[in-house]
Amino acid sequence: MYEICTTCGKRSAASKFLSEVELENQANNCVELKFNKGDNIIRQGTLSSNVAFLKEGLVKLHMKGPLYEQITKITKAPSYLGLPTTFGDKINQYSVTAIEESIVCFIDMNVFKTFITNNPNFTYQLFIELCLNELTSFRRCVNRTQKQVSGSLAENLLYFANQIYESDEFTLPLSREEFGNLVDASRESVSRTLSDFQEDGIIKIDKKMIKILKKDKLEMISKNG
Numbered sequence: 001m002y003e004i005c006t007t008c009g010k011r012s013a014a015s016k017f018l019s020e021v022e023l024e025n026q027a028n029n030c031v032e033l034k035f036n037k038g039d040n041i042i043r044q045g046t047l048s049s050n051v052a053f054l055k056e057g058l059v060k061l062h063m064k065g066p067l068y069e070q071i072t073k074i075t076k077a078p079s080y081l082g083l084p085t086t087f088g089d090k091i092n093q094y095s096v097t098a099i100e101e102s103i104v105c106f107i108d109m110n111v112f113k114t115f116i117t118n119n120p121n122f123t124y125q126l127f128i129e130l131c132l133n134e135l136t137s138f139r140r141c142v143n144r145t146q147k148q149v150s151g152s153l154a155e156n157l158l159y160f161a162n163q164i165y166e167s168d169e170f171t172l173p174l175s176r177e178e179f180g181n182l183v184d185a186s187r188e189s190v191s192r193t194l195s196d197f198q199e200d201g202i203i204k205i206d207k208k209m210i211k212i213l214k215k216d217k218l219e220m221i222s223k224n225g
Contacts, residue, residue: 005030010055010078014125022115022122029108035098042082042096048089050106052081057102058164058173063094071182073137074173076164077102083130099173143225144184151225152183153193154218157203161212168212 005011005027006020018026032055035041042052044064054077061073061081072094075081085093086109116123144152156179161168174182180190197203202218204211212218 004032008055012053012078012080012125012129014122014129017119017121017125018115019119022119025111025114026107029111030105032103032105035102035104037098037100039098039102040095041098041102041104042092042094044092044095046092048082048086048092049109051083051086051109051112052096053105053107054079054081055103055105057098057104058100059096059102060099060174060178061094061096069181071178073140074099074159074164074182080126080129083126147222147225149183149185149189149193150196150221151223152185153179153190153197154222156183157210157212158215158218158222160210161215168215170210172208172210 005023041059054075056077058074058076059081060071061075062069062071081096081104082092116126143155147155160170160172172179176190177187180187194205198205202214204213
């Protein structure tokens with residue numbers, strides 16, 4: 001396990017500042033688990049006792065609200081999962097579910113806290129990551145409440161293309177209903193808007209495969225909302 005931690009190419013930006021001794025300590029207090037699509041990684045309302053790091057794969061973060069469960073974010077590896085909950089509250093405040101086959105490292109919380117206390121470079125990089133995530137959440141919150149369905153769908157298709165898959169052709173990992181939940185729209189509205197995009201020659205749809213044909217138009221729709 002120690003060799004895996006020291007040679008792993010999927011480490012977080014913060015963990016690259018850990019010393020050999022700290023990496024050995026992490027390796028001895030870490031377990032790596034594989035999750036299939038649909039498997040629950042973190043469950044809302046349960047005790048948070050480890051730091052979860054998404055080493056490989058793609059997950060959705062979702063939270064139970066007064067009316068229904070809301071998808072708040074799609075996260076790809078490598079990334080920490082649930083840090084605000086882990087250190088802000090001992091109870092997980094949201095769930096994390098794999099939407100593609102994923103590998104997660106569960107690190108002992110006390111060991112992780114020693115890194116924060118004793119390694120300022122590690123802590124600073126972790127702080128930057130948390131700040132960037134918060135700013136992204138603010139932006140997405142404003143956009144999802146002020147954009148029309150077409151603008152929100154365009155924004156999220158660009159997010160999958162640019163940030164998740166780094167390709168203009170990809171398999172959408174969400175069902176139409178899940179995609180609607182992500183953008184605050186009904187499944188019918190999502191299907192209708194995607195069909196409109198295809199009729200206008202902006203995208204091509206083959207079952208769950210999406211190919212962006214006119215990225216500039218999609219960007220304009222996203223920008224104008």
